[in-house]
Amino acid sequence: MMFADLHLHTNFSDGTYTPEQLTAEAKRFGFSAVALTDHDSVEGCPRMAVACEQAGIEFIPAAELTAELNGHELHLLGYFVDIHNPRLLKEIGKFQAVRQDRIREMVARLNQLNVPLEAEAVFAIANCRSPGRPHVGRALVQAGLCVNLDEAFDRFLKKNRPAWVPKFKISAMEAIELIHQAGGLAVMAHPGLNRTDDVIPELVSAGLDGLECFHSKHSSSTSDHYLRLAEHHDLLVTGGSDCHGLNKGKPLIGSIKLPYDYVRQLKASLSELPATTATPQARSPSALSAPRTPP
Ligand code: AMP
Ligand code: ZN
Ligand code: FE
Ligand code: FE
Numbered sequence: 533m534m535f536a537d538l539h540l541h542t543n544f545s546d547g548t549y550t551p552e553q554l555t556a557e558a559k560r561f562g563f564s565a566v567a568l569t570d571h572d573s574v575e576g577c578p579r580m581a582v583a584c585e586q587a588g589i590e591f592i593p594a595a596e597l598t599a600e601l602n603g604h605e606l607h608l609l610g611y612f613v614d615i616h617n618p619r620l621l622k623e624i625g626k627f628q629a630v631r632q633d634r635i636r637e638m639v640a641r642l643n644q645l646n647v648p649l650e651a652e653a654v655f656a657i658a659n660c661r662s663p664g665r666p667h668v669g670r671a672l673v674q675a676g677l678c679v680n681l682d683e684a685f686d687r688f689l690k691k692n693r694p695a696w697v698p699k700f701k702i703s704a705m706e707a708i709e710l711i712h713q714a715g716g717l718a719v720m721a722h723p724g725l726n727r728t729d730d731v732i733p734e735l736v737s738a739g740l741d742g743l744e745c746f747h748s749k750h751s752s753s754t755s756d757h758y759l760r761l762a763e764h765h766d767l768l769v770t771g772g773s774d775c776h777g778l779n780k781g782k783p784l785i786g787s788i789k790l791p792y793d794y795v796r797q798l799k800a801s802l803s804e805l806p807a808t809t810a811t812p813q814a815r816s817p818s819a820l821s822a823p824r825t826p827p
Pocket of ligand 2: 541546547571776
């Protein structure tokens, strides 16, 4: 059997593995294909593509975009996007600038609570353009201000806790269109972690291509529920672990083994897209640029 993991993070967002370390883990678990889905970032893709090529693993460039619909945050995975697409890069640049300002705002709120953290300490730990709450949490732990990440989230960083700052989001409709114009397929991430399925018909009308039915935080009944919804709406099915590195001493990669046939279906539907949305060349691994220096 051939398997894929289509939801993975590296240290180009809030994961802890480098693209090379993540690829080595994928190899260890015997994956045939993987997608890199860093939050609001595609910068890890060139290095991951090279590492995967060397490891004999098929690589799918992707990103996990933060979006919203009717006041609900939702995450849209864009698979097979052209990582050089100018509009995608411009939008990602905006996301990242706001994420950096948000770190400063979170630190200012912590300082008001007499928690002496410096923004520079967070940026040093993040060492990427797409910093987020886990980096603030890790900086709090490293400075001895919290015992662990759970405490950092519970006391300060969770929604509606005192250092929580809302994140810049684009509307889900814009995100779907952005992914499509970059030649990609738009998939709703971990729908089981969202509070409502009501948004799905609206997303489908806006051109949603798929549902992430399999996810490390979905129970088997949750996966079954979304498989039925995907069938009902004629959507593609994806799945992935959402591995961010070690989680309580163990990586999540390996917890979801998506049968490769689902990847075939993604590629088949990509080839049916109108030629204007992306050239086949834009999607081939060779179109990815040479590796950049580490972030
Ligand atoms: P952000 O994108 O900056 O809002 O951070 C969201 C990320 O924080 C998620 O992708 C998770 O990786 C992580 N996260 C969210 N809640 C928790 C939590 N309670 N404990 C640890 N990590 C969390
Ligand atoms: Zn994350
Ligand atoms: Fe997510
Ligand atoms: Fe994720």
